[in-house]
Amino acid sequence: MSIVTRGLLIGGREIPSTDNRLVDDISPWTGEVYAKVAAASPADVTAAVDAAAAAFPAWAAMRPFQRRKIFLRAADLMEARIENAIATMAGEVGGARPWAKFNVELCVEILREAAAAITQPVGQMLATDTPGARSYAKRVPYGVIAAISPWNAPYILGIRSIAIPLAVGNTVVMKPSEDAPISCGLYLADVLNEAGLPAGVLNVVTDDLKDAGTVVSTLIADPRVRLVNFTGSTNVGRIIGVEAAKNLKPAVLELGGKxxxxxxxxxxxxxxxxxxxxxxxxxxxxxxxxxxxxxxxxxxxxxxxxxxxxxxxxxxxxxxxxxxxxxxxxxxxxxxxxxxxxxxxxxxxxxxxxxxxxxxxxxxxxxxxxxxxxxxxxxxxxxxxxxxxxxxxxxxxxxxxxxxxxxxxxxxxxxxxxxxxxxxxxxxxxxxxxxxxxxxNDQGIADEPMAPFGGVKNTGYGRFGGQAGMDAFSATRWITVQERGHAKY
Missing domain, CATH: 3.40.309.10 (Aldehyde Dehydrogenase; Chain A, domain 2)
Known part of the structure; x- marks a missing residue:
């Protein structure tokens, strides 16, 4: 089997890390190197945020039907590649076929649900006591979002960490797990880019496990990153939650379970x-x-x-x-x-x-x-x-x-x-x-893209999926409009 070599995806281009380092991605079944991926440095993280911040104004302003077409194309592309995606997941993370197939199929549906979310209502009229005024609340994108995704359900949890954030108008810097940099990050970005996602809207930084703390802290600390989402262990989630709080940024955390x-x-x-x-x-x-x-x-x-x-x-x-x-x-x-x-x-x-x-x-x-x-x-x-x-x-x-x-x-x-x-x-x-x-009358494993997904206690806070997910990845802005003749001055 030939070894795949991949770089970072920044600003719509695949590039090496600043110091040209690569890290081995090991197959858990064979114990052999499945791929070699770029090991990002803090400078690479900053470059990825640069690209995301530059792409944000045009992406947020893109007409909804244009944005929706990209997600629908991506869903069709992913569906057409199901066998390749299954093989990739088996090779990289040891996913057995039934689980890998479920991953790909749900990934496709999450993309289609994200496409549908783009044309959902984005605000509501509010009551006001000001004569001649109109008052309303509007959902608006945050800006650049950090998405830190795990290895265990790579297509599901990878796409869940980026689909709704992108659909509601944010741009994303994604850091996939060191155990699944391809299936949980680069593979999904390839599909979205082929579907027409503009350069810089989604950027992927892969890393060496020994550098993970520095890479993540650099990403969270960047003032242009306005929200963090993480799926993974409770121990790591606590660290990310604290880092986000130090920088006064909201976080969506989906952590462990018993x-x-x-x-x-x-x-x-x-x-x-x-x-x-x-x-x-x-x-x-x-x-x-x-x-x-x-x-x-x-x-x-x-x-x-x-x-x-x-x-x-x-x-x-x-x-x-x-x-x-x-x-x-x-x-x-x-x-x-x-x-x-x-x-x-x-x-x-x-x-x-x-x-x-x-x-x-x-x-x-x-x-x-x-x-x-x-x-x-x-x-x-x-x-x-x-x-x-x-x-x-x-x-x-x-x-x-x-x-x-x-x-x-x-x-x-x-x-x-x-x-x-x-x-x-x-x-x-x-x-x-x-x-x-x-x-x-069912066990606990179930996931539907339109349903609010998340836990309580040490499982974290915030919700992915459905209206709750749209609310989690957009902010509320209060806007009033009134004629000058009715102003109180």
């Missing part, structure tokens, strides 16, 4: 098992919405756990390019060791192993057989810690109140699910769970 699936006594057990398998193990559990905990009432626990264990044991895992694979490698060796350590810590403290072992496999040391644990106690790191790997735990409770209390016993609050044939009981439980998103 999501629960609650299975009530009236649940269809087979359906609940299928839901739990999908929620816990798709993309090797590396989704902020992944089911880290399955909470089942004792009345059906034996039946559920037996079927769940057999289903976990049967999950096909291995080569992400094999269409039969559901669980591929985790993103790198560090991640594999972290997940293995969580599991082994729990086992050493008395957890019961129902499936898997926590042993690391695969040609690059990044593969873990899907794992299921029971008898989890609070002294185990896995009780509160986000797993972000192909493992989950099952808790058995006696009452609905216990189930709700356990689901809420977390610093996070992103998503979750409640499964029961008794819809009123399920809805009552769902309304008591402290998350930004909740699904009745």
């Amino acid at each position: 999501n629960a699936l609650v299975v009530l006594k009236d649940a269809d057990v087979d359906y609940a098992v299928k839901s739990a398998i999908f929620g816990a193990y798709i993309n090797s559990g590396q989704i902020c919405m992944s089911t880290d905990r399955v909470i089942v009432v004792r009345a059906i626990a034996d039946q559920f756990v037996e079927k769940f264990t057999k289903a976990v044991d049967a999950i096909p895992y291995g080569d992400p390019s094999d269409p039969r694979t559901l669980v591929g490698p985790v993103v790198n060796i560090r991640a594999a060791k972290r997940v293995s350590a969580l599991v082994k810590d729990a086992i050493s403290k008395g957890a019961k192993v129902l499936a898997g072992s926590g042993e690391i496999e695969g040609p690059a040391g990044t593969l873990l057989k899907p794992m299921l644990l029971a008898d989890i106690t609070k002294d185990m790191d896995i009780f509160y810690g986000e797993i972000f790997g192909p493992a989950t735990v099952v808790h058995v409770v006696d009452t609905i109140d216990e189930a709700v209390a356990l689901a809420n016993d977390s610093e996070y609050g992103l998503t979750g699910g409640v499964i029961s044939e008794n819809l009123m009981e399920a809805l009552d439980v769902a309304e008591r769970i402290q998350t930004g998103i909740i699904h009745v």
Whole structure:
């Protein structure tokens, strides 16, 4: 396989970094170099902001139908390249085909939803007590936005970080994850540029992990950057939130999760098992919405756990390019060791192993057989810690109140699910769970471009998607108009 080499995308051109440095982008399945990308310096970040700031006035003033055409063309281009995009994601981040295909398809829909957002109402008339005056509030773009995107759902989370910000008239400097600089950044920019996005409207700076702190702080500190959006870990999100606050800039942060699936006594057990398998193990559990905990009432626990264990044991895992694979490698060796350590810590403290072992496999040391644990106690790191790997735990409770209390016993609050044939009981439980998103008769992984997406507690603040996303990436300006004859002077 030939190694891809890519530069920075600044001002509509692909250029090397100022010091001509390249950094290796490693395939998690083979352990080999997948690509070499430019390692940006602070000077490159400033150049990217220069380009975005210069492009902003014309982009913000572009007629809405012209802007909409660009997004619709980009959606069509992305859709036409689905097989290439799937292969890129498998090679770069180890995404198994079902997950990669879902990524591309949702990316296409996010682009089309962004196109639709361009012609939505942008303001409202306000009441006024001033004679002869008209008063209204108008949504306006901020200017230059910093978008810092992750590796785990590269097409979805990459396009989500830029589509609505661009659609409402902002320009963007994007810094994709060091583990997915192509699929989460450069690939998407290539598609948008081919669709006709003007030079400088979207700029992509890739970086070396050891330089990430300097690159990000330079980006946030630039006074022309007016808003920051970040999707990733809570630890990094705290740092970015603080940096943004120091510079008096709003931030949209979508961070970690410790999501629960609650299975009530009236649940269809087979359906609940299928839901739990999908929620816990798709993309090797590396989704902020992944089911880290399955909470089942004792009345059906034996039946559920037996079927769940057999289903976990049967999950096909291995080569992400094999269409039969559901669980591929985790993103790198560090991640594999972290997940293995969580599991082994729990086992050493008395957890019961129902499936898997926590042993690391695969040609690059990044593969873990899907794992299921029971008898989890609070002294185990896995009780509160986000797993972000192909493992989950099952808790058995006696009452609905216990189930709700356990689901809420977390610093996070992103998503979750409640499964029961008794819809009123399920809805009552769902309304008591402290998350930004909740699904009745489904697990926690769901994403639609028109829906408000985000969490509470340490999962962050702000919302992507729908009207909430449009509001997050535009500011409100109050405007009044009156005839001079009615002025109060």
